[in-house]
Amino acid sequence: ETGVTQTPRHLVMGMTNKKSLKCEQHLGHNAMYWYKQSAKKPLELMFVYSLEERVENNSVPSRFSPECPNSSHLFLHLHTLQPEDSALYLCASSQAATGTPYEQYFGPGTRLTVT
Amino acid sequence: QKEVEQNSGPLSVPEGAIASLNCTYSDRGSQSFFWYRQYSGKSPELIMSIYSNGDKEDGRFTAQLNKASQYVSLLIRDSQPSDSATYLCAVLNAGGTSYGKLTFGQGTILTVHP
Numbered sequence: 001e002t003g004v005t006q007t008p009r010h011l012v013m014g015m016t017n018k019k020s021l022k023c024e025q026h027l028g029h030n031a032m033y034w035y036k037q038s039a040k041k042p043l044e045l046m047f048v049y050s051l052e053e054r055v056e057n058n059s060v061p062s063r064f065s066p067e068c069p070n071s072s073h074l075f076l077h078l079h080t081l082q083p084e085d086s087a088l089y090l091c092a093s094s095q096a097a098t099g100t101p102y103e104q105y106f107g108p109g110t111r112l113t114v115t
Numbered sequence: 116q117k118e119v120e121q122n123s124g125p126l127s128v129p130e131g132a133i134a135s136l137n138c139t140y141s142d143r144g145s146q147s148f149f150w151y152r153q154y155s156g157k158s159p160e161l162i163m164s165i166y167s168n169g170d171k172e173d174g175r176f177t178a179q180l181n182k183a184s185q186y187v188s189l190l191i192r193d194s195q196p197s198d199s200a201t202y203l204c205a206v207l208n209a210g211g212t213s214y215g216k217l218t219f220g221q222g223t224i225l226t227v228h229p
Contacts, residue, residue: 031214042119043159043203043219050214090158094215102147102207102215106158 004107023091031096121220134191138204147207
């Protein structure tokens with residue numbers, strides 16, 4: 001595997017379900033991000049983990065719960081979602097260090113539909 | 116509020132022409148600037164990054180940055196139908212952190228017609 005991978009690629013879930021999205025980066029990076037991309041809206045940053053510590057939480061509802069067990073893996077746990085949560089969820093990674101280019105590389109995304 | 120603005124388009128250019136994509140940003144503390152290409156149904160792909168005023172060229176792509184005017188542009192020379200995609204401008208202000216927070220524009224839809 002190369003780059004950033006995400007599973008599943010597509011997910012349909014009911015409002016009462018619990019599911020998890022998985023992201024794995026093979027780039028040797030130590031910062032990982034979750035973004036949400038909804039139709040006709042800019043990419044929205046949800047969470048940032050740097051050196052396995054959550055450093056940003058952009059007012060995301062508690063029904064989204066991130067987890068970063070190590071620098072290569074990132075999860076997004078989902079429960080009791082709403083239909084408006086249907087979107088493309090993107091994982092990205094970068095090298096965290098002051099003065100570096102901060103280039104972020106994205107995974108293929110998970111297309112989530114909440115019914 | 117920190118914003119990144121792009122003309123949503125669609126921008127339509129003939130094959131072989133130069134496509135010019137523009138982006139303005141509001142945060143004067145922004146340090147790094149990126150262009151991502153996103154094909155329909157796919158994730159964003161980093162195609163250019165620029166950190167200093169002036170031009171940066173990579174193949175058919177040229178990024179231009181003017182921090183005084185808070186303006187970033189992307190030129191695509193010899194446009195091909197395969198360049199048809201949404202182009203996202205992203206601006207970063209690390210704010211003293213080591214990881215960097217990107218703010219994205221809404222994207223410009225580019226269509227290159229044969």
